[in-house]
Amino acid sequence: MLLNVENIRKTFGGLVAVNDVTFQVPERSIISVIGPNGAGKTTFFNMITGIYQPDRGTINLAGKDLVGLKPDEVTVAGIARTFQNIRLFSSMTAVENIMVARNVRMKLSFWDALLNTPNFRRQEKEALDASLTLLDFVGLRRAANEGATDLPYGDQRRLEIARALATNPKLILLDEPAAGMNPRETEELKDLIRRIRDDLGVTVVLIEHDMRLVMSISEKITVLDYGTKIAEGLPETIRSNPKVREAYLGRGHAAGEKRGGA
Numbered sequence: 001m002l003l004n005v006e007n008i009r010k011t012f013g014g015l016v017a018v019n020d021v022t023f024q025v026p027e028r029s030i031i032s033v034i035g036p037n038g039a040g041k042t043t044f045f046n047m048i049t050g051i052y053q054p055d056r057g058t059i060n061l062a063g064k065d066l067v068g069l070k071p072d073e074v075t076v077a078g079i080a081r082t083f084q085n086i087r088l089f090s091s092m093t094a095v096e097n098i099m100v101a102r103n104v105r106m107k108l109s110f111w112d113a114l115l116n117t118p119n120f121r122r123q124e125k126e127a128l129d130a131s132l133t134l135l136d137f138v139g140l141r142r143a144a145n146e147g148a149t150d151l152p153y154g155d156q157r158r159l160e161i162a163r164a165l166a167t168n169p170k171l172i173l174l175d176e177p178a179a180g181m182n183p184r185e186t187e188e189l190k191d192l193i194r195r196i197r198d199d200l201g202v203t204v205v206l207i208e209h210d211m212r213l214v215m216s217i218s219e220k221i222t223v224l225d226y227g228t229k230i231a232e233g234l235p236e237t238i239r240s241n242p243k244v245r246e247a248y249l250g251r252g253h254a255a256g257e258k259r260g261g262a
């Protein structure tokens with residue numbers, strides 16, 4: 001197992017946002033976490049990535065215990081993520097946004113940078129080349145020198161994915177990557193997610209409301225409702241699971257119909 005999460009729990013005051021959830025991710029898999037609004041999905045990601053510490057439970061990545069680590073330490077351990085609300089640096093170009101992310105892996109001293117040593121210049125050149133390769137990978141090579149937040153929305157989402165990949169992760173967590181995308185962009189995203197796994201060997205876990213995407217891409221789906229895991233399995237079994245249907249329909253049309261249903 002690449003990621004092994006056991007019985008993690010998070011409460012906010014009296015509210016149990018994530019209720020003793022166990023979740024396993026095999027290496028090189030594509031797994032989705034779904035559930036109605038407020039089900040606890042983002043809180044779950046936030047615990048895995050060190051933004052919140054779980055009240056109890058364990059999180060293990062390739063044999064390394066992640067509980068207690070800060071977000072940047074989790075990144076170094078091998079987990080990258082994107083956010084529901086895009087978080088790009090608006091004052092930087094597309095390629096610069098990737099270069100800064102790559103810095104977590106660079107081996108430079110303060111003096112190298114200050115004195116502009118050959119070591120610094122060589123690593124800068126490598127960082128630029130690698131960042132352009134990643135832009136190519138997500139289909140944004142032409143936009144390298146454009147302001148990151150001037151890009152169309154779908155491109156910004158792909159840039160965020162490229163930036164996450166720049167940290168050289170074992171696992172990438174995508175929080176609603178298709179949000180705001182049109183059907184053509186969502187198709188391209190599906191292809192990109194497959195290539196992340198097939199070409200880069202990076203394992204993918206996504207939170208997603210677009211059920212067509214979820215059903216067509218996931219090898220396993222985990223369903224949360226009120227913080228509790230209510231179902232887990234192959235897309236076909238999840239689609240026909242009465243508990244899952246009830247969870248979506250019980251919350252009204254917002255989650256059940258507008259967003260595609262379960």
Ligand SMILES: Nc1ncnc2c1ncn2[C@@H]1O[C@H](COP(=O)(O)OP(=O)(O)OP(=O)(O)O)[C@@H](O)[C@H]1O
Binds near residue numbers: 041
């Ligand atoms: N920092 C916080 N303080 C208090 N309550 C919180 C906090 N973060 C999340 N919650 C609550 O925890 C519950 C789960 O929220 P979470 O954002 O994890 O759900 P979600 O499944 O990601 O929802 P959505 O699909 O709408 O993004 C919600 O009731 C939410 O209001």
